[in-house]
Structure formats: structure tokens, C-alpha cells
Amino acid sequence: LGPAYKIGSAANLLYESAGGSDDWAKGVGQIKYVYTVELRPSDDMNDAHAHFAFMLPSTFIEPVGQETYVGVKEFLRSLITSRRQKSSSKNIYES
Numbered sequence: 001l002g003p004a005y006k007i008g009s010a011a012n013l014l015y016e017s018a019g020g021s022d023d024w025a026k027g028v029g030q031i032k033y034v035y036t037v038e039l040r041p042s043d044d045m046n047d048a049h050a051h052f053a054f055m056l057p058s059t060f061i062e063p064v065g066q067e068t069y070v071g072v073k074e075f076l077r078s079l080i081t082s083r084r085q086k087s088s089s090k091n092i093y094e095s
Contacts, residue, residue, distance in 0.1 A: 005071060010036045037071070039064050 006013050010022070022034040040056070056064065 005067075010038070014038065035075075037068065039068060 010017070010020075020036065022036045025031045025034040039054075040060075
């Protein structure tokens, strides 16, 4: 397994900011659900890689890409499962 990732609002997990692509997508693009993916390293000072900030060495590209792929795939799987459950419960109550 790779490093643990946290789930939550960017403002709660990182810091408040304005003008990001998620703000534009929600405000101007009128997209109902938006999300932001922050790649490693974590803000955990015990993390040996925390000092790289957003400038990871090229040796991290492949593992971070693999972690991100797994994370996005899991996010989509969860979304699809949730939608199916909501759809099934609607059918039960509408019958």
C-alpha cells in the first residue's frame, strides 16, 4: 500500500484560498460537484518526503501517478456504487 491520503474540503485540510479551478468550475461552469486532488507529499512533518513541497524529484512521478490512479479509480467506484444505491432505493419507494 502507498501513503494514506486524507479526504475533506481543501479549506479544512490545507488552507483557504480563492480563484482555483474548483472555484471557477463551481461558480462560472455551474458544475454541481467539484473536487481538488492534491498530490503527495503530506503535511505530516514525520513524512520523510514532506520537505519537497510541490517540487517532487522525477523519481516520484511514477509512484505518485500510480497512487493517484488508484485513488481516482476508487473515487469513481464509490460514486457509481452510491448512485446505484440511490437509484435502487428510489425504485423501492416509487413502487
